[in-house]
Amino acid sequence: MEAAESILRINNIEVKYHEVILVLKGVSIEVPRGGIVALLGANGAGKSTTLKAVSGLLKTEDGEVTDGAIEYEGRSIHHEKAANIAKMGIVQVIEGRRVFEHLTVEENLKVGAHLRKTRSVKDSLELVYHYFPRLREKRNEVAGFVSGGEQQMTVVGRALMTEPKLVLLDEPSMGLAPKLIRDIFNIIMQLNKEQKISILLVEQNVKLALSVAPYAYVMETGRIVMDDTSEKLSQNEDIKDFYLGLTDKGGRKSFRDVKHYKRRKRWLT
Amino acid sequence: MELFLMTLITGILVGGIYALVALGWVLIYKCSGVLNLAMGELTLIGAYVTLTFYEMGIPFILAVVCTLLVGVALGFLTERIFLDKLIGEPILSVIMVTVGLSFFFKGMVEFFWGTDTRVFDPPVFAITPINIGYIKISPVYLWSFVLAIVLLIILVAFFKYTRWGLSMQATADDETAALSLGVSARFVYAAAWAIAFMSAGVGGALLGNINGVNISIGYLGLLVLPAVVLGGLNSVPGAIVGGIIIGILQNLSGTYLDQFFPGGVKQIMPFAFMAVFLLFKPYGLWGWERIERV
Ligand SMILES: Nc1ncnc2c1ncn2[C@@H]1O[C@H](COP(=O)(O)OP(=O)(O)OP(=O)(O)O)[C@@H](O)[C@H]1O
């Protein structure tokens, strides 16, 4: 990846919660402009923490970037407030489909446009309904009561309303039916192509993530343990073994136990 | 029968003003989870500010508009000076601070305006009742009600249709998700205080116009608490209906029960009703039980 082309560069960051709990221990990730990059890893690896460090939401949980740097379009942002980061065009879609449950679907979308200066809110709504026709049908229903898939569409659509340049997507497939997941991922790929939105995608569904993102990072207990093109990663024995369940080695062992792979220690370079 | 109707209607009319104060209360609770126990004093300050403008020769309606503006300014200031630093502290501490604020505000009012009862002079609306069909109603009640309702409609429209209103509701629902879209919770809290100060202040002005202005307006403001709880603490329609119910209860008990329990039955009745009501509906009329889908 050419340095000049990257929209986001996370450079060896360390993150602590409550000043003592060290959760990220040197994480480096680059997202090329207009690209999709996947961030994979087991529960508790620190994927969401990484996204929150970028979006600034970390601060609401008393977390802090204590070392390293985060650069967005060449600008250092890890000391910025979350609201300012959102203004710069970064939006995080928080895991768990966090709709505003007492507002209608359309009101949810309108909140996404609240910083709006340029395009009219109406045009943006049309754009969202173009990608998510289902939301048009549900526009006047209370978001707390629509289906899980429709809620996921609502939060992605709501993020789209901010006219983002970079979307941080946290586990959009969680708890959804396979067919619906495909649909949503197709739309995400379309958004990436047609609206030129760069995406950093966190997923536990590795197969799916590797099929949409050309490049991926693997994370474990606060460190990046591997990164490569998706093609290479999906050929990798350990990934197959541990994440894709394609080999017959059975039982999910920790990635750490897999000895024969020389893991790339990014935090040392 | 006529007495009953008259009491009922007066109750509804006064209830409209309570609804206004209740709305301010709901707003702060909804956005920040804080039960603002200084609400009575916000009402009180509003009454005195309006009175002061009125005594300077400004027409009543304009004085109310000026009070709106002063309320917004004071609300912002209060939030920024006293409460902003407490974001992230336990809610109970913040509620205790609002108790402190209530003493502070009361002290300021006594310092600036003294403790004597003062009236709007010349009277804004005629006191002498006019006949509407069978019943007699003072125009002062009627007009106060109309003003309160107009302001309520404006506020509800603000929440429902403007981007700031929607953002405030969004923050009430999920602060972090709202922040991820660039809605700053700190700004929302400040706006909530500004609007609460404004609606309570106008409520106080209207009450003061009916009863005269003294410290007891603060207690009337506090009397709205049952209305808020009745409505469900975080429901805007709940605040409005709750306010009107309290107005009716208060007037009915004043008319019919006072002879049996002379003294403060008018003041106690709303609280008694609230206690009994909550036994049966612990979330109030429209309070949020978390939406759970099955
Ligand atoms: N607010 C917090 N305070 C303290 N520790 C936290 C906090 N949030 C997360 N952690 C810890 O940080 C580690 C990483 O959490 P994170 O949520 O980033 O993991 P994740 O990779 O997103 O996991 P999952 O796949 O389950 O969402 C976990 O051990 C978690 O316990």
Ligand SMILES: [Mg+2]
């Ligand atoms: Mg996570």
